[in-house]
Amino acid sequence: MKTIIRIVTRFIPRRYLNRVSHFFSRIIGLFYLGNKVNCPVCGAKYRKFLPYGRFKTRDNALCPNCLSLERHRLMWLYLQDKTNFFSAPLKVLHVAPEYCFIKRFEKLNNLDYITADLESPLAKVKMDVHDIPFEENTFDVVFCNHTMEHVEDDLKAMRELQRVLKAGGWGIIQSPINIKRDLTYEDPSITSEKDREEHFGQKDHVREYGLDYPQRLEKAGFEVDVDKSIEQMDPELVERFGLLTYEEITAEDYLYIVKK
Ligand SMILES: [Zn+2]
Structure with missing residues (x-):
């Protein structure tokens, strides 16, 4: 199996x-x-x-x-326990929407919910995250997970998400992190699929984030709140909800909450 x-x-x-x-x-x-x-x-x-x-x-x-997956279940629990996502009237932009969330978020009557992606057939709006076709201060919430490691200019994409977020708005921007790296590794001269896989861990990744990931989000203008509440959670619940990616809690299991 x-x-x-x-x-x-x-x-x-x-x-x-x-x-x-x-x-x-x-x-x-x-x-x-x-x-x-x-x-x-x-x-x-x-x-x-x-x-x-x-x-x-x-x-x-x-x-x-x-x-x-583990990260989706963690995000769901965060939304449920720590935000008003399931009850407040919110305008939401969900870039590269995760399959497990789409139908469930679409059904929430409190949301004005827009899915967007450059390629995914699951998304309603076709757009490039480097150039988001919405006015600034449009959304109360933005989600964009496991995307930044694929895009050419992640800082530009992050700045775009920051631009369309309303002042007082918030979002979640998760990316894979290599906890053995202090600094994010990228090299635009590495272009073949084989080399990218070798250097960045996957053939369609163009960088590998290190522990400086939250600083990168800050550079794009966000206030960043690294939510480490999984560390305080009852280990039995962590097990029950299947939240851990590896055997122990790492920076990959934190939630990167962005605010404007
Ligand atoms: Zn399920």
Whole structure:
């Protein structure tokens, strides 16, 4: 099972994988039914989550029902416990929307919810995050996760998100972080897929963030609040909701909350 999932996730981009695999994962999920883990996004309960990962396959990662991963479940809990996202009237821009969230956010009557992406067939508005086609101070909330490591000029993209956010607005901008790096590594002369994979960890990544990631967001004009509440959470709940990417909590498991 692990090998099959590794092969599939390595060769099919996640945005397509979501559509194809949803059907199959629900069937596989029947074999995982149980009561040990609980997906906060969709409410489904399993013996454990499915393994997932392109290179190092992580156990207990993917919800067979909604396809949420650790980071999605963490974000959902944050929105639920620490924000008024599910009740307040908010205008929301969701760039590169995650499959597990789209339908659930679209159903929320309190939101004016816009999904956007350059390529993803899941998004409503086709746009380049370097040049967002909205006026400044338009949105109360922006989400843009696992995108900045792919874009040519991440600072420009971050500044664009900051520009369209209203004063007093907030957002979540998550990116993969190599915790062994203090400083973000990028080199525009590295362009082939093979070299990018070797240097940045994935063939379509153009940089690898280090522990300076929050400073990078600050450089774009955001106030950044690194939410480390997973450190205070009851370890049983961390286990139950399947929130940890690796064996211990790292900077990848924090939430990077941006404010204007
Ligand atoms: Zn789920």
